[in-house]
Amino acid sequence: xxxxxxxxxxxxxxxxxxxxxxxxxxxxxxxxxxxxxxxxxxxxxxxxxxxxxxxxxxxxxxxxxxxxxxxxxxxxxxxxxxxxxxxxxxxxxxxxxxxxxxxxxxxxxxxxxxxxxxxxxxxxxxxxxxxxxxxxxxxxxxxxxxxxxxxxxxxxxxxxxxxxxxxxxxxxxxxxxxxxxxxxxxxxxxxxxxxxxxxxxxxxxxxxxxxxxxxxxxxxxxxxxxxxxxxxxxxxxxxxxxxxxxxxxxxxxxxxxxxxxxxxxxxxxxxxxxxxxxxxxxxxxxxxxxxxxxxxxxxxxxxxxxxxxxxxxxxxxxxxxxxxxxxxxxxxxxxxx
Amino acid sequence: xxxxxxxxxxxxxxxxxxxxxxxxxxxxxxxxxxxxxxxxxxxxxxxxxxxxxxxxxxxxxxxxxxxxxxxxxxxxxxxxxxxxxxxxxxxxxxxxxxxxxxxxxxxxxxxxxxxxxxxxxxxxxxxxxxxxxxxxxxxxxxxxxxxxxxxxxxxxxxxxxxxxxxxxxxxxxxxxxxxxxxxxxxxxxxxxxxxxxxxxxxxxxxxxxxxxxxxxxxxxxxxxxxxxxxxxxxxxxxxxxxxxxxxxxxxxxxxxxxxxxxxxxxxxxxxxxxxxxxxxxxxxxxxxxxxxxxxxxxxxxxxxxxxxxxxxxxxxxxxxxxxxxxxxxxx
Numbered sequence: 001x002x003x004x005x006x007x008x009x010x011x012x013x014x015x016x017x018x019x020x021x022x023x024x025x026x027x028x029x030x031x032x033x034x035x036x037x038x039x040x041x042x043x044x045x046x047x048x049x050x051x052x053x054x055x056x057x058x059x060x061x062x063x064x065x066x067x068x069x070x071x072x073x074x075x076x077x078x079x080x081x082x083x084x085x086x087x088x089x090x091x092x093x094x095x096x097x098x099x100x101x102x103x104x105x106x107x108x109x110x111x112x113x114x115x116x117x118x119x120x121x122x123x124x125x126x127x128x129x130x131x132x133x134x135x136x137x138x139x140x141x142x143x144x145x146x147x148x149x150x151x152x153x154x155x156x157x158x159x160x161x162x163x164x165x166x167x168x169x170x171x172x173x174x175x176x177x178x179x180x181x182x183x184x185x186x187x188x189x190x191x192x193x194x195x196x197x198x199x200x201x202x203x204x205x206x207x208x209x210x211x212x213x214x215x216x217x218x219x220x221x222x223x224x225x226x227x228x229x230x231x232x233x234x235x236x237x238x239x240x241x242x243x244x245x246x247x248x249x250x251x252x253x254x255x256x257x258x259x260x261x262x263x264x265x266x267x268x269x270x271x272x273x274x275x276x277x278x279x280x281x282x283x284x285x286x287x288x289x290x291x292x293x294x295x296x297x298x299x300x301x302x303x304x305x306x307x308x309x310x311x312x313x314x315x316x317x318x319x320x321x322x323x324x325x326x327x328x329x330x331x332x333x334x335x336x337x
Numbered sequence: 338x339x340x341x342x343x344x345x346x347x348x349x350x351x352x353x354x355x356x357x358x359x360x361x362x363x364x365x366x367x368x369x370x371x372x373x374x375x376x377x378x379x380x381x382x383x384x385x386x387x388x389x390x391x392x393x394x395x396x397x398x399x400x401x402x403x404x405x406x407x408x409x410x411x412x413x414x415x416x417x418x419x420x421x422x423x424x425x426x427x428x429x430x431x432x433x434x435x436x437x438x439x440x441x442x443x444x445x446x447x448x449x450x451x452x453x454x455x456x457x458x459x460x461x462x463x464x465x466x467x468x469x470x471x472x473x474x475x476x477x478x479x480x481x482x483x484x485x486x487x488x489x490x491x492x493x494x495x496x497x498x499x500x501x502x503x504x505x506x507x508x509x510x511x512x513x514x515x516x517x518x519x520x521x522x523x524x525x526x527x528x529x530x531x532x533x534x535x536x537x538x539x540x541x542x543x544x545x546x547x548x549x550x551x552x553x554x555x556x557x558x559x560x561x562x563x564x565x566x567x568x569x570x571x572x573x574x575x576x577x578x579x580x581x582x583x584x585x586x587x588x589x590x591x592x593x594x595x596x597x598x599x600x601x602x603x604x605x606x607x608x609x610x611x612x613x614x615x616x617x618x619x620x621x622x623x624x625x626x627x628x629x630x631x632x633x634x635x636x637x638x639x640x641x642x643x644x645x646x647x648x649x650x651x652x653x654x655x656x657x658x659x660x661x662x663x664x665x666x667x668x
Contacts, residue, residue, distance in 0.1 A: 046529035153617050183386035183556065185633075188600040188613035195610070210530070217602035217611065240605050254530040256537075256559040258586045258598060266534035270501050286531075 004171060004204050005035040010057050010067030012050075016275070023275045027053040029228035030067070037171065038202040042219030042236070044212055044251070048274055050228040051208045055174045058206060059093055060084065072171070089119060092165035096177035098157035102149040108135060109145040111160060115167035130167070138163040138193060155186035159193065166197060176208045191218060212255055216240060221306075224248045227274060227282040234307040244309040246287050281312065289313060346416070347374035348550040349398070349518055354410035356393050356402065358621075364407065365621050368393050368574045371410075372647075375518070380544060380551040382561040382582065385571035388618060391554045394571075395520050398552070399435050400427045414518060433463040436511030438540075440523040442503035446495040452506055453491035456513065463514045478509040482539060501532035505539070512543060519544070522554045537564050558597055562586045570594050573618055573629040576647060580654040588663050590656040592634050628659065636660050 012028040028050040035041050043051045056062045058069055060076045069076050076087060095101050102111060112131035116122045122130065132142050138159040149157055158178060165173050178194070179187040191214065198205060207218045215222055216236050223233040224247065232245040243249045250267045269286045272278055278285050284294040293312050302314040356368035368390040375381040383391040396402050398412050400419065412419045419430060431437075439445040447455055456478065457471035466474065476488060482505040484490060495503055504524065511519060521540060525533035541564060544551045555561050561568050562582055569579035570593065578591040589595045599612040616633045619625060625632070631641035640659040647657040651665045 046531065155617065183618075184558075184597060184600045185386060185614035186617065188611035189615075191602075192610050192613055212530070213602040213604050216604060217606075217608070237607070250531055252604065254534045255604060256534075256557065256563040257603060258559050258562045259603065266538060267531040268535075270499050270532055271529070 002037070003034045004037045004039075004072060005058065005206075006068075006070040007031060007033050007054075007058065008068045008070070010054070010064040010069060012053055012057060012062060012064050025274050026228055026277060027274060028057065028064075029277070031225075031228070031230055032067075033223055033230065033233060035172070035204050035206060037204055038198065039221070040198065040205040040207050040219045042215035042222040043206060043208045043225060044210065044215045044222060045225035046210060046251075046271060048227075048271060049225040050274070051210075051225050052176055054225070055093075055176050055206060055208050058172075059091060059174050060087065085119070089168040090170050091172045091174065092168065092170040094158075094161050094165045094173060094175040094178045096181050098149070098154070098161050098181075101161060102157060104149050106148070107145065108140065108147050108149075108152075108160060111149070112145075112163055112167065115164055119168065121168075134163040134167060137166070137197070139189075153186075155182050155189060158182060158190050162190070162193065162197070166201070169201060170203055172204045172206065174206045174208070177210070178207075179214065180209060180211065187214075194218065212251055224251065227271065227277050229282060229310065230308075231283065231311070232307075232309045234309075238307050242307075244304075244307065244314050245283075245311050246289050246313070247283050250286075250288070281310075348377050348379075348415060349375040349552070350411070350413040351394070351398060352411045352413075354394060354397055354408065354412065356390070356397055356406055356408045359405040359407075360622070366574065366624070367621050368397075368408075371571075371576055373569050373576065373579060375550040375552055377550055378544060378548055379567065380541060380553055380565040382553040382555060382565035382568040383571055384555055384558055384561045384568055386556055386618065388621075389571040390574040391571050392522055395437075395522050395552060395554055399431045399437050399520060401431065401437075429463070432459060433514045434517050436514070436516040436519045438504070438507055438511050438519065438521040438524045440526050442500060442507045442527065443495060445507050446503060448495055450494075451491065452493055452495070452498070456491075456506065456510055459510060460513050474513070475509075478513055479506075481512070481543070482506070482509045483535075484509075500528050501536065504528060504536055508536075508539065508543070512547065515547075516549060518550045518552070520552045520554070523556070524553075525560070526556070533560075540564075558586065558601070570597070573624060574621070575629065575657060576655075577630065577657045578655065579647070581652075584652070584654065584665075588665055590650060590654060590661040590663055590665060591630075591658050592636050592662060593630050595662060596633075596635070636662070 009030050009032050010028055011030055014025045014027055016023045016025050031054055033041060043054060045051050057064050063077055071091065079087060109131050112134050113127045116127045116130060132145065135142055135145055140156060140159055179190045182190060207215060209215050219236050221234065222236050222239045223230045224245065226247050232248045239248060243252060254266065267286050272285055280296050281294040281299050284290045287294065291312060299310045299312045300315050302309050352372045354368060354371040355366060357364040358367050371394055373381065383394060385391050397408050402408060414434060419427065453475060456475040460466045460471045460474060484502065484505050525536050528536060540551065553565055565582045568582045568585050569576045572593050578585065578594050585594065586598060589598060596614040600614055602611060614633050619629060627642040627644055638660050645657050645659050647655045649655055650661065654665065
């Protein structure tokens with residue numbers, strides 16, 4: 001099947017000025033992935049791993065230092081302003097902070113009409129009708145159309161943001177922590193809504209979150225990021241039941257679960273600064289299975305079907321994780337590791 | 338996990354705690370009739386969603402309620418009533434006998450004082466230590482909270498530290514005056530998953546080694562399940578269920594607890610839909626007189642227009658529900 005989005009080796013660094021001089025923060029260091037139509041790719045990692053920057057590069061809100069983002073066959077960073085405007089109908093975003101993204105002086109009616117108005121679409125009456133339909137579709141009801149953002153709760157405001165993203169029937173929605181600011185009982189409503197809308201409208205999601213269980217619930221495939229790189233990318237079942245990267249395993253172990261007891265020992269230390277990522281494998285400073293080679297050489301990409309991992313252990317033929325046919329054995333192997 | 342009968346002498350006893358906030362010129366109840374007790378070496382958790390009153394309850398325990406709040410009820414530490422103490426005496430208790438760990442370590446630390454300065458000051462004030470003695474103890478404390486090369490960060494400022502390191506420093510400050518009780522309000526919510534684990538292991542280790550009581554406040558039931566002995570679930574300003582944590586999460590009685598457990602995705606569960614709790618928490622100004630959860634509850638209940646009490650059930654569990662769920666419910 002044709003890819004909707006192809007991201008190829010994108011890189012982005014920011015220059016930070018402080019008292020002690022300039023520093024280059026290497027936010028994204030060579031990220032590649034693809035996304036099919038109506039598919040959800042979860043982008044998961046801890047703070048500062050570059051997942052939000054990756055989202056902004058895909059949206060075209062940031063220009064990469066290197067690499068390409070191809071959407072529907074077009075390099076989005078090479079488009080003329082007019083074409084870029086048309087692209088905005090195809091890619092939409094939902095962000096975490098609804099207080100910052102909804103104009104406090106607009107009513108729900110105006111907020112929902114705005115995407116059509118900005119794109120010069122539809123007549124006034126049609127826009128009115130569309131706004132009412134959208135409010136209904138995301139479960140706000142037409143009676144709310146006259147209200148202002150502050151009159152809604154956090155969960156309802158996130159519904160507004162989703163309705164606005166949905167308005168122009170985009171092919172891709174980049175959702176950056178869309179439910180993280182919400183309480184769990186309301187978070188579930190928003191996640192269910194997003195999954196329902198995907199089934200009705202068959203758009204693709206790039207779903208960015210630090211919350212692995214939420215990403216697992218939402219995604220078909222999951223990419224795990226660490227210090228600006230994707231360390232592992234696979235289907236959600238493989239990430240959960242047969243993770244190959246030690247960092248993915250540590251992330252899975254670190255999540256406090258209601259049902260299970262304590263698992264392995266926690267990872268040591270903290271994420272190194274993205275201004276000076278470690279030599280060799282970026283994870284070697286914290287890896288419980290670190291080897292000499294990890295300190296010197298960055299690990300190669302190892303591909304097992306649609307399961308891609310960057311780890312010296314995975315590329316080492318003696319490793320217990322090397323045989324792609326033994327996925328079921330890998331589960332027991334993980335427990336011992 | 339140990340079972341403590343409610344009657345044995347507790348370290349901290351909160352009874353009948355109610356808190357009102359002054360909103361737009363009138364007093365609005367935000368915490369209603371909260372009672373619980375915490376024993377030595379026990380980790381007790383208050384769990385609930387934002388606005389349920391868990392943080393205000395903690396602030397009332399330590400006596401740091403904002404000026405727009407008023408409270409009724411009793412807070413006893415080792416049998417001594419704290420609410421009737423004069424402000425000066427109260428501060429002494431707050432600083433010395435109860436340690437408090439805040440959610441945002443970066444804002445809990447003073448930005449222009451070195452870590453060493455901030456760490457030694459409470460010990461000089463509350464314990465009357467000399468400068469040299471305070472510095473020596475501070476270095477031991479940094480070791481205790483597992484900060485490698487503790488000496489080096491002595492001269493540094495909070496902005497040099499990562500979130501996890503700052504939280505370790507805040508914990509070191511909280512235990513510096515040998516408190517008998519620790520309150521940790523969402524101690525890891527601002528931290529990454531892999532660091533969260535380290536900090537919670539540290540807190541539980543300290544509780545054991547120092548023999549103190551711990552009040553853990555969190556919105557995360559999974560975290561509470563792994564890191565507390567007993568827990569109370571709060572909803573709309575009230576405790577709706579309290580029990581030993583292991584039973585609370587495996588055989589919950591209250592429909593809200595059940596709803597919370599089902600609403601979050603669990604790893605490896607592979608469900609198509611989450612069971613969201615419909616609707617929203619009622620606003621504090623419009624609190625229903627009957628059962629506060631009735632509007633969102635999945636259970637049909639004829640008595641919902643009357644306010645249910647927190648009633649005892651088997652094995653010391655308590656639930657505020659007319660129709661408690663599961664086999665353990667005794668009516």
